[in-house]
Amino acid sequence: MADQPILQKLDTLVADILADWNIYTTIVAGIVATFAIYSAVSAKDPDVHPFLLARQSTPSPIRQSGESSTYRSLETPYGFPLRAGLNVKDPGAPKWTAGRKGDLRDIWRAAVRGALNEDGTPTNTQGKIFTVLGRQAFEHSLSQVTQEINVIGHHLQKAEVKTVAVCLTDSVELLAALFAGAFYGFKTILVPHNLPAETLCAHLQTAQADALIAEAGSLDLSVAAQGNKQLSHVVWVAKYGNRHMDWHGVPEGVDRDIKVDVWHELVEEKKDLAGLDLPEYDPKEPAPAINTVWPSSSQSGKFIDFQSENLIAAIGALGSALPRAQRFSPSDLVLSIDSLSRSYPLCLMMNALFSGASIALNSVAGEKVDFALATVGVSPTVIIASSQTMSDYHDSVMQPQTGLVSSIGRWVQARTLDAGNMPSKNIFSQLARVGPTSELSLDKLRLLCISHRIDAPASARLSSKQLTDLRIYTDARIVYALTGSGIAGAIAQTNVFDYRRHDGPSHFGSPLSSIEITLTEVSEDTVTDTPEGQIKVSGPAVVGDEITLASRVRISKDNTVELCS
Amino acid sequence: MTIAEDSAPQAEVMSIASPINLIFASLFIVLVYWHFRPKQAIELPRGPPPTVFRVYTPKTLIEFNGENEKPVYLAVRGRVFDVSPGRNFYGPGGPYENFAGRDASRGLAHQSFDEEMLTKDLSAPLDELKDLDADQLENLQSWEDRFNEKYLVVGKLVAEGDPEAPKS
Numbered sequence A: 001m002a003d004q005p006i007l008q009k010l011d012t013l014v015a016d017i018l019a020d021w022n023i024y025t026t027i028v029a030g031i032v033a034t035f036a037i038y039s040a041v042s043a044k045d046p047d048v049h050p051f052l053l054a055r056q057s058t059p060s061p062i063r064q065s066g067e068s069s070t071y072r073s074l075e076t077p078y079g080f081p082l083r084a085g086l087n088v089k090d091p092g093a094p095k096w097t098a099g100r101k102g103d104l105r106d107i108w109r110a111a112v113r114g115a116l117n118e119d120g121t122p123t124n125t126q127g128k129i130f131t132v133l134g135r136q137a138f139e140h141s142l143s144q145v146t147q148e149i150n151v152i153g154h155h156l157q158k159a160e161v162k163t164v165a166v167c168l169t170d171s172v173e174l175l176a177a178l179f180a181g182a183f184y185g186f187k188t189i190l191v192p193h194n195l196p197a198e199t200l201c202a203h204l205q206t207a208q209a210d211a212l213i214a215e216a217g218s219l220d221l222s223v224a225a226q227g228n229k230q231l232s233h234v235v236w237v238a239k240y241g242n243r244h245m246d247w248h249g250v251p252e253g254v255d256r257d258i259k260v261d262v263w264h265e266l267v268e269e270k271k272d273l274a275g276l277d278l279p280e281y282d283p284k285e286p287a288p289a290i291n292t293v294w295p296s297s298s299q300s301g302k303f304i305d306f307q308s309e310n311l312i313a314a315i316g317a318l319g320s321a322l323p324r325a326q327r328f329s330p331s332d333l334v335l336s337i338d339s340l341s342r343s344y345p346l347c348l349m350m351n352a353l354f355s356g357a358s359i360a361l362n363s364v365a366g367e368k369v370d371f372a373l374a375t376v377g378v379s380p381t382v383i384i385a386s387s388q389t390m391s392d393y394h395d396s397v398m399q400p401q402t403g404l405v406s407s408i409g410r411w412v413q414a415r416t417l418d419a420g421n422m423p424s425k426n427i428f429s430q431l432a433r434v435g436p437t438s439e440l441s442l443d444k445l446r447l448l449c450i451s452h453r454i455d456a457p458a459s460a461r462l463s464s465k466q467l468t469d470l471r472i473y474t475d476a477r478i479v480y481a482l483t484g485s486g487i488a489g490a491i492a493q494t495n496v497f498d499y500r501r502h503d504g505p506s507h508f509g510s511p512l513s514s515i516e517i518t519l520t521e522v523s524e525d526t527v528t529d530t531p532e533g534q535i536k537v538s539g540p541a542v543v544g545d546e547i548t549l550a551s552r553v554r555i556s557k558d559n560t561v562e563l564c565s
Numbered sequence B: 001m002t003i004a005e006d007s008a009p010q011a012e013v014m015s016i017a018s019p020i021n022l023i024f025a026s027l028f029i030v031l032v033y034w035h036f037r038p039k040q041a042i043e044l045p046r047g048p049p050p051t052v053f054r055v056y057t058p059k060t061l062i063e064f065n066g067e068n069e070k071p072v073y074l075a076v077r078g079r080v081f082d083v084s085p086g087r088n089f090y091g092p093g094g095p096y097e098n099f100a101g102r103d104a105s106r107g108l109a110h111q112s113f114d115e116e117m118l119t120k121d122l123s124a125p126l127d128e129l130k131d132l133d134a135d136q137l138e139n140l141q142s143w144e145d146r147f148n149e150k151y152l153v154v155g156k157l158v159a160e161g162d163p164e165a166p167k168s
Helices: A004-019 A023-042 A050-054 A104-113 A142-158 A172-184 A197-207 A221-226 A263-274 A308-321 A343-354 A387-398 A404-418 A427-433 A464-474 B002-013 B019-036 B084-090 B105-110 B134-150
Strands: A057-059 A062-064 A070-073 A129-133 A136-140 A163-167 A187-190 A211-215 A233-237 A259-262 A290-294 A302-306 A333-336 A358-362 A382-386 A447-453 A477-483 A516-520 A532-538 A546-555 A561-563 B051-056 B073-076 B079-082 B152-157
Touching: A004 B019, A023 B019, A062 B152, A104 A142, A104 A172, A104 A308, A104 A343, A129 A172, A136 A142, A142 A172, A142 A233, A142 A263, A163 A172, A163 A197, A172 A187, A172 A358, A197 A221, A197 A302, A233 A263, A259 A263, A302 A308, A308 A343, A333 A343, A343 A358, A343 A382, A343 A447, A343 A477, A382 A387, A387 A447, A387 A464, A404 A427, A404 A464, A427 A464, A464 A477, A516 A546, B051 B079, B073 B105, B073 B134, B073 B152, B105 B134
Parallel strands: A062 B051, A129 A358, A163 A187, A163 A211, A187 A290, A211 A233, A233 A259, A333 A358, A333 A382, A382 A447, A447 A477, B051 B152
Antiparallel strands: A057 A070, A070 A516, A129 A136, A290 A302, A516 A532, A532 A546, A546 A561, B073 B079, B079 B152
């Protein structure tokens, strides 16, 4: 009875408030309702369960004293074998048997066969290879390249060479030479193309190369021949513009008999003999090794003797590190603007070929290139670049050109990233892109693969903020990998769905499934929480099974790999 | 004057700052904040700290017999297994309790859980098992395989006075 007046008071209060309803109220109420509906409709589950990002690798339950636990990818936890190959299923093999590890020959065969349907029947769609020269892209069909593989392979096999040094810019010829080595049994050495003659000469000497494939006119044969008595064959690759010239001459001062051929003439002469079919091979016979040169501060670089197994393990692991929907597929065009003489781009390109994707090679590719210029000729869906290239581009172009409008767009898009979703293309993404990437034409881009060399200068390391900028301004997801000398592919790579933002340099995600990481020289204070120490990497992708690198690394709270500065 | 008095309430009614508008406006602000609120980063609890691999001698191993909440260890051919998950079998009161904290190789090979299968003298060299026949070795191997599958190797057993043995 006593609260009757209170109820009455309430009633009059509500009536009074409602009596104030006017046109503004209707507008405000409409806005509130619209926003509430938008908020409810646009709410999505994050791309990946947050728990998977909160603990990205598994530590072993046992450790040696002075060392940390051994950390592994979630795909291959402690007690399971590390990934060692591509799991190639031969036609006719029983359905549930484990596949073979495979080698480079299986990759080319898969590329030529094209992608498969769910049930294993070929789709009859082949990938393509493009070479980008400036603003133009030239297309090569895979059967044309097979022909070149056969011609060059035959030629060098007949000459009985064992070791072939390949000193080319990223090109179809470089790929063909690699595969020719795998099919016709000679070891290939990828020498970076921009070295001074003396360094190149020293490399040939160390590798005991008896044949050289190089760009016509790019180096002085008399210098190369002088220090290398074993060098007996040279194949020049002439650019389109200077094919009319006679490259057969041996310079004066070379007292030995060196056989000089020109690539396109060889192919022209012998293509009918060599045919378009792949040579038969016995999968049990191991494929020859591929050597690369790891750039080091001393300019000369260091030889890395990658065995076929190392590369194959890394190629398989890089593929499986991406979730199924994000893997390379026949609809992709993968462009590498990082040199194929580095193992991360090489392994990713091989994975693209194996998955039936099209690839694009750029002759200017390298560790330090102009991102905008290098990506003009084609419209790729995936770009492989180095951290140096990306941080240069961010600092010199994106950062200065971010105005007020793009900052607002960026702020809204960053909210979506924080919620764990990749922002879709909408008005805000258009806003965000107004300044920073207006010069780019990357409409189809969906994935950026960035690798950071563990011994590269700290200025090249990308911060979490830079990665967020790149995600927003290019509309692409990013994987950011850490590479080390002697480890094929990468040591660790971020989860493609990890959009979390934090201060300072970005982490490198979890180890790949082809390797495991142990930290040595760990102090006992940090060992249980965030161990910090020298990084020891072992597994099938590592040359000689185990390598300790000089850099110090930390495992952070979410079990991701971080470089200590 | 009357006109002014009449129109004054009219102006108040059309005011944008009426209580109901303020209520809706604050509701809108709350909704916007709720939509864009910063989200707490998820942190999973840490797992148990990893066990440190150690070198044991029979004398240091004997502590780990499962009494006083300690883990249960046993050694097979120089490898120390942490069999704590199978405490019901290997721990105090279990059928295999004699093996807890000891070198169990001979006992497992003989399929016998008796006391005399153990090396009594803890300072003696390790049992080299030279007198086992093929059946017994196979027996031992199958036990070892099972342990490998189920349990963690947490250390290595060496004899007292071995150069690898930790100095006490």
